[in-house]
Amino acid sequence: MDAIHCIESRMSIRGFKKEPVPRELLEQVITTASQSPSYKNSQPWEIMVVSGEKKQGLTNLLIELLESGTPSCPDLAEPESWPPSEQARISDLFAKRKELTGIDLTDPAIVIKAKKANFRFYGAPHGVFLYQEASLSQWSLFDLGLFAQSLMLAAHARGLGMVPQAFLTDYAQNVKQYLDIAPTKRLVLGLSVGYPDADSPANSFQTPRSPFSEIATFAE
Numbered sequence: 546m547d548a549i550h551c552i553e554s555r556m557s558i559r560g561f562k563k564e565p566v567p568r569e570l571l572e573q574v575i576t577t578a579s580q581s582p583s584y585k586n587s588q589p590w591e592i593m594v595v596s597g598e599k600k601q602g603l604t605n606l607l608i609e610l611l612e613s614g615t616p617s618c619p620d621l622a623e624p625e626s627w628p629p630s631e632q633a634r635i636s637d638l639f640a641k642r643k644e645l646t647g648i649d650l651t652d653p654a655i656v657i658k659a660k661k662a663n664f665r666f667y668g669a670p671h672g673v674f675l676y677q678e679a680s681l682s683q684w685s686l687f688d689l690g691l692f693a694q695s696l697m698l699a700a701h702a703r704g705l706g707m708v709p710q711a712f713l714t715d716y717a718q719n720v721k722q723y724l725d726i727a728p729t730k731r732l733v734l735g736l737s738v739g740y741p742d743a744d745s746p747a748n749s750f751q752t753p754r755s756p757f758s759e760i761a762t763f764a765e
């Protein structure tokens with residue numbers, strides 16, 4: 546797949562076929578993503594792929610924590626507020642999603658439902674967690690973000706779908722303990738991966754982007 550087409554056609558996939566992805570294909574995609582650039586080539590990324598009973602056990606644990614009212618405690622704090630231009634884009638996204646799917650993410654009861662769908666990995670056969678030593682600087686978080694985008698693009702180019710999920714880090718300590726990830730690591734992102742279900746209404750919603758003039762400037 547051409548790189549431009551790959552970047553422009555990637556989207557978050559939230560409806561998956563049950564069919565598992567062969568281990569070799571997952572290994573290939575991760576190996577491709579490891580070509581991402583990083584500060585001084587430090588490569589500050591660690592990846593765990595969760596499948597089968599292990600994944601189901603994690604879903605059960607996360608839903609139990611949510612239902613018991615356990616406060617979330619991600620290693621990267623959830624933003625409490627946003628500057629006006631970013632907030633306007635978020636409000637626009639929520640309004641469009643409500644209009645097209647009826648899902649109102651400003652309603653706390655719907656957010657609980659949405660979190661459960663996240664914790665079920667949207668029905669994907671595999672979950673992926675990205676983490677790194679917590680003592681690393683903010684540059685390493687930046688590097689892990691680059692890795693995440695490469696991973697999603699490599700997956701897309703190989704016919705797979707992914708969605709990045711901050712919600713999967715809500716109970717970071719519990720996830721790390723369950724997956725035997727050292728407590729000295731910070732859990733940065735969870736993602737679902739599998740073959741996209743083209744018939745799923747969840748995959749029919751395409752997010753808009755701000756116009757060029759709003760984001761870029763040429764200084765001469």
Ligand SMILES: Cc1cc2nc3c(=O)[nH]c(=O)nc-3n(C[C@H](O)[C@H](O)[C@H](O)COP(=O)(O)O)c2cc1C
Pocket residue numbers: 555556557558638663708709710711712713734751752
């Ligand atoms: C760091 C990060 C965290 C995200 N967390 C979630 C999440 O918890 N659940 C979810 O469904 N989507 C999540 N998303 C997906 C975004 O909603 C999505 O990327 C955005 O709306 C743009 O849509 P697109 O990915 O289809 O282009 C997250 C994306 C990023 C980059």
